[in-house]
Amino acid sequence: MGTASLGGMKVGVSRLDREIDELAAISVHPAPAVTRVIFSPEDLSAREWLTVLAKEAGFLVRQDPVGNLFIRWEGSEPCLPAVATGSHTDAIPNAGKYDGVVGVLGGLEAMRVLKEGGHVPKRSIELIMFTSEEPTRFGIGCLGSRLMAGTTSPEQAQALRDPEGRSLDELREAAGCRGSLGAVKLSTGAYKAFVELHIEQGPLLEAAEIDIGVVEKIAAPSAFRLLLKGQGGHAGAVLMPGRKDAFLAAAEIALLVEKAALESGSPDTVGTTGLVEVKPGAINSIPCDVKMEVDFRDTNKEARDKALARIGDGTHAICKRRGVTVDWQVINQDPPALCDPSLVALVEAQAAKAGCTQQRMISRAYHDSLFMARVCPTVMIFIPCYKGYSHRPDEYSSPEAIAKGVTVLAGCLKELSAR
Amino acid sequence: MGTASLGGMKVGVSRLDREIDELAAISVHPAPAVTRVIFSPEDLSAREWLTVLAKEAGFLVRQDPVGNLFIRWEGSEPCLPAVATGSHTDAIPNAGKYDGVVGVLGGLEAMRVLKEGGHVPKRSIELIMFTSEEPTRFGIGCLGSRLMAGTTSPEQAQALRDPEGRSLDELREAAGCRGSLGAVKLSTGAYKAFVELHIEQGPLLEAAEIDIGVVEKIAAPSAFRLLLKGQGGHAGAVLMPGRKDAFLAAAEIALLVEKAALESGSPDTVGTTGLVEVKPGAINSIPCDVKMEVDFRDTNKEARDKALARIGDGTHAICKRRGVTVDWQVINQDPPALCDPSLVALVEAQAAKAGCTQQRMISRAYHDSLFMARVCPTVMIFIPCYKGYSHRPDEYSSPEAIAKGVTVLAGCLKELSAR
Structure with missing residues (x-):
């Protein structure tokens, strides 16, 4: 990465960096690991902390019934559809400090930089912190944006339980989120555009020494849960031929998932x-019950769905041979999303203006943008991260790389809020 | 099973049956499941309950520093080495009510029946409830009898930790077990004989409609723990070829364990x-760490050790290919035990006297007898159980089957304590 002219705007590198560290400290596990599961005490503290930060910067804060947090900079024509940015701050166990956080705190920084630079938006600008992008607690990712897009219905959301059997309603109410889940869904045209800044979570930008990835397409994710039931017994006493070991079935299925991904014909599977x-x-007990959850995705929906069919057939054959029953539950099977071409062009123009090197790319990880794309024109801005590591404590993006991403995001928000 | 003449002694079928149910109710999980992990509140309650029962029957109760419980019926020559029986009452999660319990409560019933019948023992009779026959808490089974036999040293025992990191010393002290672990080891000649009554935990006796299995040999168990370390990352972002998925290595190893057992050349592996x-x-995270524990046993030590060597070689090849590191920890690798021929003959004679059908057999499950056999002449008495099920809630032995086992045990204790 060369030195970039930051296009006249002054991103507060040290301020943003300090805030990323502060947020990382609100975690179950000590730094550098971050664990912040949705509606945990840490998640609630993080929300409070972020609210204070947003109010200090002079923005309005509101929360919807599922806990999506909206930080609003009112425009001069507040009735026009707002321009939105944002991401998530929840983190899986032993994750890192940048996934999602760069989009939330970077979005806040972009808004502050514009405000400090004297920009007066015509359209309001809203920073969204989405609820439960990570599937840790409820088994389904992007819960907040799914409900906003109407992809998940309030009834489906109400049926969700966490591993301890607590319902979404119970947890959101304990977290102070009031109102009916039906009110979360956005009306069409609620936003003019959505722009999400995110670390790449892959190795391409860093390897190519490129500052900005302009995302054209987001991969088609799917996830399923298998409940396998075999027959238990004493490990010493039940001879091998008569066994119905649920874990050995799971082991074969996991290896089949790998094989199906490797042989799908698409390098992105x-x-x-x-x-x-x-x-x-x-x-000393033969496993009688196994729960396994599988994530399977591709940018190519056909290749993905063909591989999934192969896994389905193979799973049933494995279970039949082993005398194990299987309950196959689809968690999600979403289509891929296309980013809006005019927004793609806007990101490219702003990256060029900021003197950043750039390339178009696809997002293999999935994001709230996948669901926001169903509601309004959407685009994503990627920045490089160390070796592509993510969801682990050594996840890292440099302050300089983050500053470039924030600068490009600020440029986009400035443009979009002025029209 | 035909009707058996119970050799003149009157085993309290309904009393014993009621006590088995009472003990089963002291459990984390509701009946018919039993969960009673060593030094848990349930284990401590079970110990108290058993102590009261033993005292009501007029026996003495003492506990050693690791919590082995000794219920003693003092003989007329208390300085002679005592005759011992016993088993365990701890239970793995979601186990049944008979494993171990039949040997403890059945042993108590045998002593009561002899006492009520007017027997005056020359040698004392001791019923032992062994600590932690199940490896649930500390990863190693037969902890109490291993320490009694000196197979596990006090230092090795002190190094044990439960899954929450609590030490054996901490837990035993909280449970009221005082004194140095070094005092647990028995001196040679401490017991004249040890006879353990147990459900078969295999299907042979029930299928052949045989009342009593006379155990000649106990299988050679071994257990090891593998700590696999790969590389984590985001499930959507890291392409397949670069992965170091610790769970896929574990899946391959588990299938190799199955294959090595099936192809060992010994049907008992x-x-x-x-x-x-x-x-x-x-x-949505690639597994970076896996802990797996494997139990591997045979009556044929050579076949077992050859299969173990094959698993060792294969594991290293799998891990090398997948870029996963492995820490291989031997939990135990014990030699098989032979039962004492004169005790085998005694059980046969007592079974014949009680009118029971019988056959000699081997124990594939391992028991505290495996370690008691290093201290004194030892034998086991097996009774049939439903389909050979064990370590599951539907484990079952009929009151009649148990009564026959208790009668044979009582006959042996009577004989042995008289000489």
Whole structure:
């Protein structure tokens, strides 16, 4: 990365950097690890902290019934659809400090920089902190933006339970989120545009020494949960031929998921068995119950769905052979999203204006933008991160890389809010 | 099973049955499941309950520093080495009510029946309730009898930690067990004999309609723990070829364990991956850490050790190919035990006297007898259980089957305590 002219605007590198560290400290696990599960005490503290920060900067703060937080800079024509940016601050166990956070705190910084620079927006600018982008608690990601887009209905959301059996309603009410979930859905035209700044979570920008990734397309994610039921028994006493070991079925299925991803014909297919719970979970007991959750995605919907069909067939064959029953639950199977061409062009123009090197790319990770794209024109701005690491404590983006992303975002918000 | 003449002694079928149910109710999980982990509140309640029962029957109760409980019926020559029976009452999560319990409560019933029948023992009779036969809490089974036999040293025991990091010393002291662990080891000749009554935990006796299994040999168990370390990352962003997924390595290893057991050349080889913990354990995160525990055993030590060597080689090849590191920890690798021929003959004679059908057999599950066999002549008495099920809530032995086992045990204790 060369030195970039920051286009006349002064991004507060040290201020933003300090705030990222402050937010990272609101975590169950100590730095550099970050664990901040939705509606946990840490999540609630982070929300309070962010609200104070936003009010200090002179912005309005409101929250919707599912806890999506809106930080609003009122424009001179407040009835016009606002321009939105944002991301999430929830973090899976032992994650890092940048995923989502760069879009939230970077969005706040972009708004402050514009305000300090004397910009007077015609349209209001709103920074959204989305609820539960991470699926940790409820098994489904992007809960806040799904409800905003109407992709998930209030009834589906009400049926969600966390691993301890607590409902979304119980948890959101305990967190002080009032009102009916039906009120979360946005009306068409509620926003003029949505622009999300995010770390790449992949290695391409860093390897190519490119400052800005302009996202054209977001991969088609899908996720499913398998509940496998075999037959338990004493590990010493039940001979091998008669066994119905639920974990061995799970092991075969996980290897099949890998094989299906590797052989899909699309280089972008990824398949991951990220969650595996084995019961009873004693060294001398044959596993009788396994819960596994699989994430499978591609930018190519056809390749993905073909691979998923192969996994489905293979799973049933494995379970039949092993005498294990399977309950296959689809968590989500979303289509890919296209970013808005005029917004893509706008990001490119602003990156050029800021003197940043840039390339178009696709997002393989999925983001709230995938659902915002159903509500309004959407685009994403990616910045490089160390080796593409994400969801781990050594996730890292340099202050300079973040500053460039914030500068390009500020340029976009300035342009979009002026028209 | 035909009707058995119970050899003149009157086993209290309904009393014993009621006590088995009472003990089963002291459990974390509701009946028919039983969960009673060593030094848990339930284990401590069970100990108190058993102590009261033993005192009501007129026996003495003492506890050693690791919590092995000794229920003593003093003989007329109390300085002679005592005759011992016993088993365990701890239970893995979601186990049944008979494993171990039949040997403890059945042993108590045998002593009461002899006392009520007017028997006056020359040698004292001791019923032992062993600490932590199940490896649930500390990862190693038969902790109490290992320390009694000196197979595990006090230093090794002191190094044990439960999954929450609590030490054996901390937990035993909280449970009221005083004194140095060094005092647990038995001197040679401390007991004249040890006879353990147990459900078969296998299907053979029930299928052949045989009342009593006379155990000649106990299988050679071994257990190991693998700590696998790969590389985490975002499930959507890291392409397949660069991954170092610790769980996929674990899946391959578990399937190799199964294959090595199936192809060992010995029909008795069993291999089980009973414990698997995957971290960070989020659907959208590549697993970076896996802990797995494997139980592998055979009556044939050579076949077992050859299969273990194959698993070792294969594990290293799998991990190398996948870029995953492995820390291989041996939990135990015990030799098989032979039962004492004269005690085997005694059980056969007592079974015949009680009119029971019988057969000699081997124990594939391992028991405290495996370690008691290093201290004194030892034998086991097996009774049939439903389909061989064990370590699950539907574990079952009929009151009649248990009564026959208790009668044979009482006959042995009577004989042994008279000489």
